[in-house]
Amino acid sequence: MSDRIFGVFGVLLAIGYAMSALAIEESFLSDAVGPKAFPLIIAAILGISSAVIAIKPDPEPHWPDIGRFVEIAAAVVVMVLYAEFLPIIGFVFATALAATYLAWRLGSTIIGSVATGVGTSVGIYVIFHLVLGLSLARGPLGF
Amino acid sequence: MEILSALGDGFAIALTFENLLLALLGCFLGTVMGALPGLGPSNGVAILIPLAFTLGLGPTPSLILLTSVYYGAMYGGRISSILLNIPGDEPAMMTCLDGHPMAKKGMAGEALSLSGIASFVGAFFATWGLILLAPQLVKVALLFGPAEYFALFALAFMTLGGVSSTNQAKSAFAAALGLGLAMIGVDTQTGVPRFTFGEVHLYDGLDFLVAIVGLFALSEVLIFLEERHGSASAEGRKLSVGRLTPPWSMIKQCTPTMLRTSVLGFVAGVLPGAGASLGSFISYSMEKRLVDKEGTFGTGDPRGVAAPETGNNAAAGGALVPMLALGVPGSGTTAVLLAVLLSLNITPGPLLFTQNPDVVWGLIAALFIANFMLLAMNIPMVGIFTRLLMVPPRVLMPVVAMVSFVGIYGISGSSFDLLVMIGFGVMGWVLRKLDVPLVPIILGTLLGNSMEANLRRAITIDNGDWWTLVDSPLSLGLWAVAIIGFIMPIIFGRVVKNKMRQRKDEEGAISD
Structure with missing residues (x-):
């Protein structure tokens, strides 16, 4: 089908x-x-x-149940929000929030997700911006 | 001897401090990406492209970095195949068959080091094959006019699907979709906008890097979210490696296997549409037929580890031949590498060898250097990589997603491109569910414009006569191969693909 x-x-x-x-x-x-x-x-x-x-259709693929669909839709919404808010609130905050959400939905504990989110955001900021000099989106606080 | 002096010049370019450092970095990152299930060579290279640009690297250094990642990923895939029985990427699928049984017998270290040596042998001979074959292919390619190029592009699309999908209609769909996406933007010959729907952002066309990162990297994140597969496959398993040198007798036993499968893998790599997965598959199958007299293959026979690893690395080198000499990549990862070249304003193809010999020979020299680095990294230091396997996807995948966003934002600085990338991510997820191959889409967006340009050039030269496309014996030959390549898999392809599928876990649906 x-x-x-x-x-x-x-x-x-x-x-x-x-x-x-x-x-x-x-x-x-x-x-x-x-x-x-x-x-x-x-x-x-x-x-x-x-x-x-x-x-000539192939055999039916394995579709996830409705809960998983919602999961993916929610992740897409978060990513779209991320793209929209990135220039407004700045790279570090936006990335930390988005990465925390993804880590949480992939099954990390709350503390684990926050650690992953903040770690990813700060890590990327340090490596890509401070070390490699890539210009990232600036928020009102300058980062 | 011309070749040797050119190669010497290449080494002079590759042996600068910066390039050596980039090769080292690329080898390390590549091995990590190959080893981690969920990150294969194509999405590994894809998420690093933006890094190469934002570092402001020139063409040769960027290519050195990214091809080192490519070779490294081919090495790395075997680590999780052997230790966990989960292929780190698709070409390493066949290595599970004998690699994991060897590890179960307590010979994990031997299996890892033997497969490291096998990878080295395959990649080493394939690089020589590249040196010898590519210039010959260039001579043929210089005879090509626009009509022949159009036929060659058609050939690439028509043969690509044969291996990457079971359903030729779906690969044709994917190719047409990619070509269709490439048409978006201002027509280069007449200056009229096409399919832009008044959106100013689209006048420049879609950036294929955005498409690649979205289709490969983001769709992978969505797959992981769907399966809620957040814990590391390695968690709770003991990863003891043991002794790290294979006995001489084992190497001796495997030498004929490695030499035979180097050739076979290389040939499989050069053929359009085949790539490394097929290289390792046919290498294993052939060796099983030839030397498996006692029926030990599949129970931890060292030759069964050496064969697919040599084959996949040799195919990785072979796949660079059509990419560099003709500008038509034969596999997903080489398509991504082509995207890099195009973004750096370098058009691969016969003229590359005369106009940018420094790029070609510097790259080839770097491949040799990277290969030695990888051998050094993969035998004594394999313990580092086995520890990295413990990183669970619930940490890895957010990082992959964020690095993809950063990279694309770093190139263009616009939220619009990020939204397009998310769109491609969702599309990639749906298409992977429906078993539509992604590689023809990428190839279509990459080659669409030059395919059209060649078509229009050919017909304009002949005053609007469409028969010019099948006018010369060369183009007729190419069309014949293309049509055979499209029809053959409909008849035989299912059998081969099903055999490969039997071994395939749910891991990594991206064919490289």
Whole structure:
């Protein structure tokens, strides 16, 4: 079933891709092939292979139960928040929080996660910023 | 003799203090990454790319660092195979078969040192193979016009799937997806934006480094979260190593095996799409047929340890041949190395050998040096690495995730790229669940633009005639190989892949 859904999604993706390829504005100074042809070939391959996947699906993959799905979704949300807040609150705090969360969800104890989070953040800050001179996001406190 | 003098120049470049230090660092990090289950050669190299850039390294030093990591990871994979029966990365899968039984018999130290020597032999001969074969391949490649290059790219995509997936439709999907992603951005020939949907960040195209780190490193973190597999595989197990030198008789017994599998592994590495996993697999299978008269393979036969280790390291060297000479990588990790070269504004391919001989020969010399360093590191100092196996993923994975973020942020300094990377991480996780190979996606995003450029060039030269693509015997030959390479696995591939799968634990779904 997963493969059938995946295949149908792929066919839709291919159609969408082909439509946006057709919508590319041609420049008046174009070569013989133009900017549309290759994307259209790709869309065709994408569509055919997706159709084959939908018609001849593989055995069902092992999907996690709903709890694990929530787990992954939550981790993704944390990472997105991390990306958004990084320039605002600065590298050290953002990284410590995100790493603590991930360590906690991977089964560390509370104290262990905080230690991992702070250790990762400070460790990266020292190695990458102080030693190697990479510029990291600065927060209001300057780090 | 031209080659020897070029190699001499290469050593002059590689033997500077900075480069030696980088090689040492790369070898150490590579061995660690190879040894830790969950970090393989491709994501190991991927998360270090940003480091190489932010250090402001030039092309040769960056390549020295990253290829040392590549060779090191090939060495490191065997450590957890032997001690824990869990392959540290996919190519080390076959080493479990005889390595772990040897360790159970109390010969862990012998198995580790023997496999270290076997890795050295494989990598050493493969590096010589690279020196001898790459310039010959360059001569052939100089005959290639745009039409032939287009066919060559198609060949790379069509053969790549054969080994990395059981389902050719899924590898075709992956390749098309990668190529499609490469089209995003301003068209280089006419200047019109494509698939940008008005988003200014996309005008430059997607940075393939962002895609690589997201697909490889972040999706690995998500896999670990899903399985809540946070404790070290080594915890609670006794890791006694014992004596660290194999007896001479054992080395002697294994010498013919090592020599044969060096050749076999190298050939497997050069072939497009095969890579190190196949190299170790066919090496083991062939040796089992040839020398396993008493049926001792699988019960801790030293030759069964030497064969796959030699094969995988020889294949790692072999895979560099098409990457350097043609600009078409044959495996996941060499695709990542190609990404490094492209980001440094160096285009691999036949012209690399004439335009940047310092890069090529400096790299080759560094491979020799790294190989000796790795031998030294992996035999007397193997105890350090066995202790590192105790680091549990619940500590390791947050570090991997954060280093990935730092690296990508360090290159561009924009949150937008981080969001794109997270998107690729999620996509990588879903696709791995569905058994869609990730390597063709990477290869597609890397090669998409030059594949299109060659297509358009070929047709423009011939005034818009599409038949020019199959006009010369050379391109016809390439297309024939490509089509055979695509169809063969549909017929035979399932058998080979299933045999490999039988040995595969849930570890590391990334094929290198």
